[in-house]
Amino acid sequence: MDNSGKEKEAIQLIAEADKKVKSSGSFLGGMFGGNHKVEEACEMYARAANMFKMAKNWSAAGNAFCQAARLHMQLQNKHDAATSFVDAGNAFKKADPQEAINCLNAAIDIYTDMGRFTIAAKHHITIAEVYESELVDIEKAIAHYEQAADYYKGEESNSSANKCLLKVASYSAQLEQYQKAIEIYEQVGTNTMDNPLLKYSAKEYFFKASLCHFIVDELNAKLAVEKYEEMFPAFSDSRECKLLKKLLEAHEEQNAEAFTDAVKEFDSISRLDQWLTTMLLRIKKTIQGDEGDLK
Numbered sequence: 001m002d003n004s005g006k007e008k009e010a011i012q013l014i015a016e017a018d019k020k021v022k023s024s025g026s027f028l029g030g031m032f033g034g035n036h037k038v039e040e041a042c043e044m045y046a047r048a049a050n051m052f053k054m055a056k057n058w059s060a061a062g063n064a065f066c067q068a069a070r071l072h073m074q075l076q077n078k079h080d081a082a083t084s085f086v087d088a089g090n091a092f093k094k095a096d097p098q099e100a101i102n103c104l105n106a107a108i109d110i111y112t113d114m115g116r117f118t119i120a121a122k123h124h125i126t127i128a129e130v131y132e133s134e135l136v137d138i139e140k141a142i143a144h145y146e147q148a149a150d151y152y153k154g155e156e157s158n159s160s161a162n163k164c165l166l167k168v169a170s171y172s173a174q175l176e177q178y179q180k181a182i183e184i185y186e187q188v189g190t191n192t193m194d195n196p197l198l199k200y201s202a203k204e205y206f207f208k209a210s211l212c213h214f215i216v217d218e219l220n221a222k223l224a225v226e227k228y229e230e231m232f233p234a235f236s237d238s239r240e241c242k243l244l245k246k247l248l249e250a251h252e253e254q255n256a257e258a259f260t261d262a263v264k265e266f267d268s269i270s271r272l273d274q275w276l277t278t279m280l281l282r283i284k285k286t287i288q289g290d291e292g293d294l295k
Contacts, residue, residue: 089101145164214251225245251286256287
């Protein structure tokens with residue numbers, strides 16, 4: 001059957017489901033198996049939604065899943081309601097990002113009410129990703145990553161919490177909220193430096209915290225580097241720490257060329273990502289007479 005056939009079938013199912021819902025609400029319907037009719041309608045909406053998905057009519061699929069979710073709520077089937085809201089959110093992601101967020105928030109409300117915080121956190125991450133990529137609202141993405149981190153922490157899922165917090169730190173620094181970024185990088189760095197499996201990453205977090213300090217104040221950066229070396233001696237031997245010291249020296253001498261050379265040397269071995277490039281450019285622009293290029 002072609003997709004237009006699927007769509008017609010779905011529309012028919014929706015009409016039948018609507019009828020069942022109406023009759024279940026009537027006096028006689030209520031007396032003679034009203035709930036049974038609602039359950040049947042739920043099933044029909046879900047089947048219709050899947051047909052709409054096959055026909056790639058994402059909005060219609062999302063709406064049908066929402067109808068099923070509301071009926072599940074009416075029947076007190078909380079888990080099924082939440083699952084249907086998530087299905088609706090996933091369908092709407094392809095057509096209406098804001099509606100996707102509304103559905104996922106509805107699912108989160110149900111999951112938190114049921115004490116299912118880990119799964120609620122997962123859906124907060126999905127919402128954050130929609131804000132990142134579709135709606136480009138970084139402030140809102142940050143808020144959802146923070147909420148996810150809170151829920152993960154409460155469930156002792158510390159590595160999942162840290163992943164969310166690192167996203168928050170990265171975006172906070174981009175938005176020039178350096179103090180917030182520093183606190184997170186220090187916190188995650190301190191948490192990971194004693195873990196044999198994760199301590200290799202600690203130097204990266206202390207490096208990023210130092211760069212945030214550096215943008216705000218050179219002296220603070222110097223003190224921060226000393227503090228991190230003391231806390232985590234392995235940081236001293238890292239290429240990141242050596243780069244920081246060269247950059248501090250170049251900055252003190254207001255030597256833009258030495259600054260660029262140090263960055264180039266580091267980049268030739270460890271490629272700089274977009275975030276590091278942005279931060280290093282911001283630092284370099286504080287050197288007098290610099291045009292702000294790292295090449």
